[in-house]
Amino acid sequence: MSLPPGFLDELRTRLSLTDVVGRKVMWDARKSNAGKGDMWAPCPFHAEKSASFHVDDKQGFYYCFGCHAKGDAITFVRETENVSFIEAVEILAREAGMPMPERDPRAQEQTDKRSALAEVNEAANRFFRLQLQQSGGAEARAYLDKRGMKPETRDRFEIGFAPNGNALLRALKDQGISAELAIEAGVAAKPDDGREPYDFFRDRIVFPIRDGRGRLISFGGRAMDPNARAKYLNGPERLLFDKGAALYNNGPARAACGKGQTLVVSEGYMDVIALSEAGFEATVAPLGTAITERQLQLMWRMSPEPVIALDGDTAGLRAAYRVIDLAMPLLQAGQSLRFAILPEGQDPDDLIKTKGAGAMQEVLDAAVPMVTLLWRRETEGKVFDSPERRATLDKALRDAIRPITDASIKGHYGEILKEMRFQLFRPQRSGNGGARGGGGNGAPRRAWVPGSGGQGRYQVAAVPTAGLKASMIVSGDDNNADLMREAVVLAVLICNPGLALQFLPQLEGLHTRTEEHGALLHAILTHAEETDAAALRQNVIAMIGQEALDRVMSHPHVQIAPPVRRPDADTAQMCLTEELTKLKARRGYRAELDEGVEALLAADDEKLTWRLRQAAEARNRATKAEAEDRTEFDVADNGLALSRSEREAFHALLSKINPQK
Incomplete structure (x- = not known):
């Protein structure tokens, strides 16, 4: 108001x-x-x-x-x-002692109506609690005793019993409450065929549902008959009760959150009661349905990061996955969810009874963030042994985080998922340094590489056998060339939005030379579907900052690139094709050189020179345009054009295999 x-x-x-x-x-x-x-x-x-x-x-x-x-x-x-x-x-x-301002007359009328309906529910609650204590509630009391619910707990949560028949309607009538008002309150119902009204709850243990202000807005009932159509039944939705906007135990949980407790979201009434009695007083439950957006907002007003505690069975995980999809568009900085998955076949009540509150605390302490459960949903039980299956995973992950509206949060999700993906697909090398010869257990070995023209020799490194890489003998010029090409690729993508989707496989496999380039590439891929250049730029800046983008765009080679100076889809497509092909070929050459150096230090390989020559040929075919711009090129023994650093590495390998060459 x-x-x-x-x-x-x-x-x-x-x-x-x-x-x-x-x-x-x-x-x-x-x-x-x-x-x-x-x-x-x-x-x-x-x-x-x-x-x-x-x-x-x-x-x-x-x-x-x-x-x-x-x-x-x-x-x-x-x-x-x-x-x-x-x-x-x-x-x-x-x-x-100040009266609150008068409200709109119609609004006041609604407020008065709600107050009247709440009073009807209070009268019904008194009736239900009395019935639990009488002879007709013996079976219900026995059930609660079996579940370990003490009498003082029943009083605390106002547990009652609704007998069969229409005893409640008769009791309310004796208090001057009409059947029509009872129907509006939700404790009675009237058949569509015009028959007499009847008690809505019959032969059920009854749990009062109060809102955050303490008003009794409805009830939930647990059937005593194992063959009942519905094991749990909530009151019908009326003026006072909207189950999608209410939580069981709302008021007490909110007060406990105010004292510093973490909000726990369980599945049902008995779980809330068991957790509260075990000391987890900041516990709520949705009312028999999947969690709704309004309930999420209500939870976040109570606690910035509620813990969703779900059964570890298939149904519990499905419920968790639905919550993830619901929460994604609503995420904000400092407003998220964590998920505590209980042991399969146990709910909080079971776990506390069998292993105590400490075991439940361990489960809550092990709660995982949403991104972890999202990854589990998209990967568990699946095989990614083909490019198509991997592409399916990539699409599923992009689709999952696309609804996130906060650019910073979306960026962090993308970074974590990218790292998880890298760990999943990262090739694992077998064996260790010691197994491949010399310096057992991966002990360091010293490799001596002859200088150009036989002018002495120099020590490359003292490293484990499996650790010597071609990057140790690749010149800074080569690194600079890669950085230049990466900068051009990134700038072209920024200036020509939408092209990232066309080159998605190549871009996702592009391992950038610097963290800054990697962050920029990730930002571009996160917003790959953006088609407006200004919007794309702003989204990227939101993720990596203005300075990082400016450094890339100010690179001399970037500023003269045609699709950057004058964005054009066809020109940009040709430029990206060329630059990505050259990067792939150069790095393919180095990968072969890496393995060649490693194999050379471990054992002679008669196929080694052939592999290196094939890699060098591929590299030169892709980058022959570079030869005109470089001054330190020479011709190796096989007639291939190589840079000085590559020539020295190549001579070193050949001399090791065949000392007379």
Whole structure:
């Protein structure tokens, strides 16, 4: 509701912040000066022994020099009571003796109606609780005893019993409550064929459902008959009750969250009761249906990162996966979910009864973030032994995170999933350094490579046999060439949105030389479906920053690239094809050289020179245009054009295999 101008100012004027805060703290008499309204106390928002919490009563503000909590009387009530703004205002208005502003007449009529229906439910609740204590509730009491629910727990959660027949309607009639009002409240129903109204809950253990303000809005019933059509039944949706916007145990859980407990979301009434009795008081449950968006928003108002505790069976995992898809578009910084998967075949009630609260705490402590469960959903039980299957996984992951609206969160999801994908597909080499000859157990070996023209020799490195790579003998010029080509590729993609999808396999297999290039490539792929250049640029900047993008775009080779200077789809496509082909060929050559050096140090290989020559030929065919721009080219023994660093490495390999060559 909207408040008239001046109402809050008047409220703050009438209240003493010292009085409001004084209900929650113990003032430090040595530091405080009540006459000046200068009060000090240990902070109620974090554990401490010293008095670092300061209240300035004249200004009407508080501040903690330890945890930096600050605000006014309304903020204090909101934070300590874990209530909404309007609820905090209502609490303070009652304390100050100020009536709340009049509402719209129709809105007031609805409010009055809701209050009347809540009273009907309270009357029904008294009836149900009484029935549980009488002879007709013996079987229900026996069931609760079997489940280990103590009498004091039944009282705490107001558990009742609804007998067969229409006993509730008769009891309500005796109190002057009409059948029509009982139907509106949801505790009675009327058949469509015009027959007489009947009790909605019959032969069921009854659980009252209250909203965050404590109003009794409906009931849930557990059937005593094992053959009943529905084991659990919620009251019908009426003016007072919308099950998609309500949570069982809402009020007590919200208060517990205000004291620092983590919000736990379980599946049903009995789980909530078992968890609460075990000390996990910040526990709620949806009302017999899958979690809804409104329930998620309600949870996030209580706690920034609720833990969804689900059974470890197939149904529990399916429910978790549905929650992931629901939550993705709603994610914000500091607003997410974690998932605690219980042992298969056990719910929280079972686990606590068999192994105690400590076992449940271990499950909650092991709760995983959404991204972990998302990866599990897309990979568990699947085989990715072909390019098509891998591409299917890539598409599924992109589709899953596409609904995320926060660019930063989407970027972090993409980074983590990319790393998981890399770990899944990373080739695993067999064997170790010691097994491949010399320096057992991977001990370091020294490799001596002759200099150009027989001018002495130099030591490459002291490394494990399997660790010597061609990158150790590749010149800085080659690295610079790769960086230049990567920069051109990235800039072309930025200036020509939409092309990333056409080159997706090549781009996903492009292992960039620097982390900055990798971050930029990831940002581009995250927004690969964006077709507006300005929007793509802004999304990329949001993920990697303006400076990183500027460094790439200011590269001299980037600035003269035609599809960057004048974006054009056809020109950009030709440029990307050429640059990506050259990068692939150059890196293929180095990969062969890596394996050649490794094989050379381990054992002679008569096929080695052939492999190197084939790799070099592929490399030169793809990059022959570079030869005109480079000054230090020579001809190897096989007639191939190589750079100086590559020539030296090649001579070293040949001389090792055939010393006379």
